[in-house]
Amino acid sequence: MAISRKVREQMNSSSWIRRMFEQGIELRKIHGPENVFDLSLGNPLLEPPAEFKAELTRIIAEVSAGTHRYMPNGGFPDVRAKVAEVLAEESGVAFTGAEIIMTVGAAGAINTILRSILDQGDEVVLIAPYFAEYVFYAEHQTGVSKIATCDENWLPNIKSLKATIGPKTRAVIINSPNNPTGVVYPKSSIRAVAAAIQRAEQKYGTEIYLVSDEPYRKLIYSDAPYPFIYEHHPRSIVATSHSKDMGLAGERIGYIAVNPRDPGKTDLLDALNFSLRTLGFVNAPALMQRAVAGIQRATVDIDIYRKKRDRLYGTLTKIGYECVRPDGAFYLFPKSPIPDDIEFVALLQKELVLVVPGVGFGTSGFFRASYSVDDWVIEGAIEGFKKAFDQINS
Ligand SMILES: Cc1ncc(COP(=O)(O)O)c(C=O)c1O
Incomplete structure (x- = not known):
């Protein structure tokens, strides 16, 4: 065959x-x-929440010439600005539309990120148990996955993480709330993961991204605030989508949020735009970008x-x-x-x-x-x- x-x-x-x-x-x-x-x-x-249908109906009624054309690869500027505004409010981090890239779901976001930061044979550290598709995403984007473990509460085992990060590590992927465990990482775990990354960066003289896969961020059943990653590591990137929080898995709409504090963010954003385009996504679905932009608080x-x-x-x-x-x-x-x-x-x-x-x-x-x-x-x-x-x- x-x-x-x-x-x-x-x-x-x-x-x-x-x-x-x-x-x-x-x-x-x-x-x-x-x-x-x-x-x-x-x-x-x-x-999906009622707001989604209402928004979709409104947008369809307003369709005008050019609505269905190509746009900048990262998405409509006004959509990115609206996503940034709500994310800034929720995270307390000063996002602007420039740091947001609209994607084809979280899966499209992760592939775009990995394509942008990996060279042949570079390593991506996963923490088991993990979403199995990560292994294939890393391989498709010319990388190799290395596996660290969790403790008995399904939180990252920092000793194992330190032993797994090496000179070829370019990214550590975390996922909270987690698939498959459902566990939400507390701030202390994220701080410890970031510290392990920074220690390795110093030891090996490398730059390592903390990639946080957050499609379940709004499906949380405790009242504790969600601990965002941005304050813990400058080289941090979020991949997320509205597959779960708005029930739009089949519509393939999500986004990447790059830490505004990342000193290399201009190059990174250029690379993300290029990768999104040349992986064949070209841009996230236009209609869905418009539909979710104004209802970012709905779930x-x-x-x-x-x-x-x-x-x-x-x-x-x-x-x-x-x-x-x-x-x-x-x-x-x-x-x-x-x-x-x-x-x-x-x-x-x-x-x-x-x-x-x-x-x-x-x-x-x-x-x-x-x-x-x-x-x-x-x-x-x-x-x-x-x-x-x-x-x-x-
Ligand atoms: C942990 C995790 N990451 C990413 C994805 C992919 O999500 P999307 O449908 O937004 O591409 C899933 C889907 O099940 C998931 O569970």
């Missing part, structure tokens, strides 16, 4: 995703869709996710599953009651419950359950979780 060896390898290494997807289809065919309880997907359940009804979190976390821990309580995103990452997470996931499948083995996030012995699903799916899954747990412990 004429496909790339590299892509074939990458597809094989992520084949469990495809397998699970296929098994889900098979199970639905055999047992009926209403009897399969699929917690394996990270697809946002909630519909889906987060209380609905909070209730689902409470129900699934509360019940699973009552059954006996061990799990760090997640404060954000829409995932739980419980410990597998048997050491082999793949075996346990297969056991759950017999109860028609689908979850993702921890090995898929670089951390065996755990599994990810998404509660971004209808309540009947959660209730059906709870039955299956109980049966599987009792079977193991009987």
Whole structure:
């Protein structure tokens, strides 16, 4: 077959995703869709906020000549200015539109960032458990990923991070609220990550970016303020999107925010614009840029996710599953009651419950359950979780 060896390898290494997807289809065919309880997907359940539809309707009514043409690669200047204004208000950092680049979702943002800062063989440090696509993004953009670990509360293990950052490290990616653990990093963790980066920069005479992937930033269930990264490291870049906070995953709209304090920001912004264009994105979708610009404070009804979190976390821990309580995103990452997470996931499948083995996030012995699903799916899954747990412990 004429496909790339590299892509074939990458597809094989992520084949469990495809397998699970296929098994889900098979199970639905055999047992009926209403009897399969699929917690394996990270697809946002909630519909976009009412403001989105109102804004979209208003914009469509106002379409004028030129609306659908190319624009500067980083996005419409007025859209970037509006995004900057709200981000400045939320973060307390003096952003202007110049530091914002509109992107094709957070995935497009991360690829654009990595393409802009990596040379062949440069290293990107990830912290396990991590969003598995990062590994492929790094490889696509000519880099290599290196994996540091977390502590037992799913916060970055700083000792491991220090040992993983080396002379070829160009970026450390963090993700809070986290997929798959749901954990929100406190300020102390971000400060410690930044200190580890700065120590390595001095040791190796290099410049290392702290890249914060924040598509779940507004899906937080505690009242604590979100600790932004900008004050901790000048070379910091945020990648985010409205896939989750506005329920717009299919519309592919997000942005990059470059720290206004970055001494190299002019070069970086030039490189980001160039990479966004030449990766083939060219620019973020025009209509979506306009639709989200004026509703930057709007979100889906987060209380609905909070209730689902409470129900699934509360019940699973009552059954006996061990799990760090997640404060954000829409995932739980419980410990597998048997050491082999793949075996346990297969056991759950017999109860028609689908979850993702921890090995898929670089951390065996755990599994990810998404509660971004209808309540009947959660209730059906709870039955299956109980049966599987009792079977193991009987
Ligand atoms: C941690 C994380 N980063 C990035 C993405 C990609 O988001 P987007 O749809 O905005 O590209 C996802 C999507 O699930 C995610 O979970």
